[in-house]
Amino acid sequence: MKSQTPRELDATPDEEPITPRAARIQDVARLAQVSTATVSRALSDPARVSAGAKARVSEAIARLGYLPNSAARSLRSQKARMVLVVLPDLSNSFFSEILQGIEDRLYEAGYGMIIGNLDGSPQKEARFAAFTATGQVDGALLLNGHLFGQTRDGHGEPMKTSVPLVALCEAIPGADIPQIEVDNRAAARAMTLYLAGLGHRRIAYVCGPAGNVLEVERCRGYREGLEATQLGFDADLVLPGDYTLEAGIRVGQTLLASEVRPTAVFCSNDEMAIGLIRTLAAGGLRVPRDISVAGFDDIVFAAMADPPLTTIRQPRRELGRKGASVILDLLKGQGVPKRIRLETELVVRESTAAPPPQG
Amino acid sequence: MKSQTPRELDATPDEEPITPRAARIQDVARLAQVSTATVSRALSDPARVSAGAKARVSEAIARLGYLPNSAARSLRSQKARMVLVVLPDLSNSFFSEILQGIEDRLYEAGYGMIIGNLDGSPQKEARFAAFTATGQVDGALLLNGHLFGQTRDGHGEPMKTSVPLVALCEAIPGADIPQIEVDNRAAARAMTLYLAGLGHRRIAYVCGPAGNVLEVERCRGYREGLEATQLGFDADLVLPGDYTLEAGIRVGQTLLASEVRPTAVFCSNDEMAIGLIRTLAAGGLRVPRDISVAGFDDIVFAAMADPPLTTIRQPRRELGRKGASVILDLLKGQGVPKRIRLETELVVRESTAAPPPQG
DNA sequence: CTGTTAGCGCCTTCAC
DNA sequence: GTGAAGGCGCTAACAG
Numbered sequence: 001m002k003s004q005t006p007r008e009l010d011a012t013p014d015e016e017p018i019t020p021r022a023a024r025i026q027d028v029a030r031l032a033q034v035s036t037a038t039v040s041r042a043l044s045d046p047a048r049v050s051a052g053a054k055a056r057v058s059e060a061i062a063r064l065g066y067l068p069n070s071a072a073r074s075l076r077s078q079k080a081r082m083v084l085v086v087l088p089d090l091s092n093s094f095f096s097e098i099l100q101g102i103e104d105r106l107y108e109a110g111y112g113m114i115i116g117n118l119d120g121s122p123q124k125e126a127r128f129a130a131f132t133a134t135g136q137v138d139g140a141l142l143l144n145g146h147l148f149g150q151t152r153d154g155h156g157e158p159m160k161t162s163v164p165l166v167a168l169c170e171a172i173p174g175a176d177i178p179q180i181e182v183d184n185r186a187a188a189r190a191m192t193l194y195l196a197g198l199g200h201r202r203i204a205y206v207c208g209p210a211g212n213v214l215e216v217e218r219c220r221g222y223r224e225g226l227e228a229t230q231l232g233f234d235a236d237l238v239l240p241g242d243y244t245l246e247a248g249i250r251v252g253q254t255l256l257a258s259e260v261r262p263t264a265v266f267c268s269n270d271e272m273a274i275g276l277i278r279t280l281a282a283g284g285l286r287v288p289r290d291i292s293v294a295g296f297d298d299i300v301f302a303a304m305a306d307p308p309l310t311t312i313r314q315p316r317r318e319l320g321r322k323g324a325s326v327i328l329d330l331l332k333g334q335g336v337p338k339r340i341r342l343e344t345e346l347v348v349r350e351s352t353a354a355p356p357p358q359g
Numbered sequence: 360m361k362s363q364t365p366r367e368l369d370a371t372p373d374e375e376p377i378t379p380r381a382a383r384i385q386d387v388a389r390l391a392q393v394s395t396a397t398v399s400r401a402l403s404d405p406a407r408v409s410a411g412a413k414a415r416v417s418e419a420i421a422r423l424g425y426l427p428n429s430a431a432r433s434l435r436s437q438k439a440r441m442v443l444v445v446l447p448d449l450s451n452s453f454f455s456e457i458l459q460g461i462e463d464r465l466y467e468a469g470y471g472m473i474i475g476n477l478d479g480s481p482q483k484e485a486r487f488a489a490f491t492a493t494g495q496v497d498g499a500l501l502l503n504g505h506l507f508g509q510t511r512d513g514h515g516e517p518m519k520t521s522v523p524l525v526a527l528c529e530a531i532p533g534a535d536i537p538q539i540e541v542d543n544r545a546a547a548r549a550m551t552l553y554l555a556g557l558g559h560r561r562i563a564y565v566c567g568p569a570g571n572v573l574e575v576e577r578c579r580g581y582r583e584g585l586e587a588t589q590l591g592f593d594a595d596l597v598l599p600g601d602y603t604l605e606a607g608i609r610v611g612q613t614l615l616a617s618e619v620r621p622t623a624v625f626c627s628n629d630e631m632a633i634g635l636i637r638t639l640a641a642g643g644l645r646v647p648r649d650i651s652v653a654g655f656d657d658i659v660f661a662a663m664a665d666p667p668l669t670t671i672r673q674p675r676r677e678l679g680r681k682g683a684s685v686i687l688d689l690l691k692g693q694g695v696p697k698r699i700r701l702e703t704e705l706v707v708r709e710s711t712a713a714p715p716p717q718g
Numbered sequence: 719c720t721g722t723t724a725g726c727g728c729c730t731t732c733a734c
Numbered sequence: 735g736t737g738a739a740g741g742c743g744c745t746a747a748c749a750g
Contacts, residue, residue, distance in 0.1 A: 022521065035720065040746090050720085074430035114474075136471070278667075308637075395729085721749085726745090732739090
């Protein structure tokens, strides 16, 4: 009798085993007096099982505390019910709120979330890519602006993966995968127009890291805004940055030391704006009386800056949920839009005002 | 011939399949002209394989881009090489920096990290607990202050899990699992003593959420500090809070409306301290001239508050790494210490000073 | 409606 | 040093 397993043979009835192994489908089947197939069906497609059998199976499952082994299930079904999220920096609160949205949506769908945090070590990526190749995940959400095996600026042969990929927050140029983001360019343009509308004529811009797609979009929006108001673009007003607090501090120091200062500074994210405000204040400049500062993202601490920061709100949680929804649709085999854009909102607080008279 | 699989029969040689299925160990074996056992050994224990076979296997693996299927591996080995991290709030930057440390260490060890974000829905926990029961993870790191199936205040029968558990950052009273944290009580005591040493005699304390173990420890430290300096504990100086920015804002509003104010306020975390400083400043009080404010945690934005916040630094990343190390040791079957305490540091910035003369 | 059976892909005795 | 073969736990045919 081939299907007789050793485990059944050496079972010692009426005696608590030393290590109570988790119940298997066999155990449930035996207790419910049905075959394993019926147990399996009772779980996956209850309609196909008679009421009596169903009841006995439920009872047995409850008694044994049975939970199907996930490795066996994955092996058999070739699905892991797990999604990988690749991101550049887990500790960045911007990303972690997006993660919340992702986790939330995946949870609803019964999926789990594995985190791949690049954390400045591009070589970690290979292992994360392997998750997709070994079948540990059914799909991946890319928040890092490039495909597996590709560098940020698009060099290198992108690795073909067998699972669906979705780009979230940062479009991946040239990649033929769904993209979900806000319209960074339009938002940056709106902010620039708002500052110009306040009367500013020297509006500086603090960049994100070079080569970053977000950065390119936001900078272009800034430029378009300037051009739309006849102010014109002046390369000297573009200050280097990298999205860190420290970059904001450095820009602040530079500005404090300058003879001629812009009357408004648009930072391409809130961290830099907060670092900048802080440094300007410490150096004796009053924001917004002497100089206006604006950010981008509306992180939680933006409202806590002194003065509270004018910025662009991104629907972070919604972005995360949307990203998860798209990949779930893809996993269901449904078609999805190539590109989804969520709305941003210009949040005016107290860090921006009309320029000083002599400015 | 029983081992002849259908796949081998319908293979169409010299023709690219429509869907290039991932290579299996069989494919490698065939190409390298060895058995699957040899391939497996070449990967897991190369010493047992002859040089020639090893070379052919490597070559075949490279040619086929073979990566072992993880579900099959998990099923066979009963290990998932995956750790679950349960935490109350993913978007809290305090946790996300700990996560970074965890991920980092797990990565080094070849493990992956699954996130279970409770996010205010305690019922999510059951599914996360199931990850441990279905074999999807080999262990779990608990940052949420209680065991599976238990409420925060220790009610309810804690669920027995078959995998190792480790409590990180917040001890779980009564649980017989390793605990890793800082000495919250000693740190709170030190901060209280520091404020008293500055000359403050009315030192208020803003609580965390009731029932929270961290909170209990920090509050006790505050109390001990007061008693050690003969100031004595005054329940009226304990203000309710819940670790959110909003709580800090509420406390600020209360204080602004009060007749008699404390000269120093020790907040049990930085978020609240930042909300408080902001509200006080908006209400016309100058920190620290009129009132000193201190926090706990030293989150990134603590240094960006206006004025920069005096606080307690926790080695967050190190806490994460340590937690991961402990669970990895447990998975290796090694013994681990029951309790690990990491050092904190009192970081004096500009939000604290001697009390005003008339205070 | 239900049971039997054959693997999913891998690792690991066991035999040579 | 190497190969043959069984089975980890489950589900999806295929019969009945």
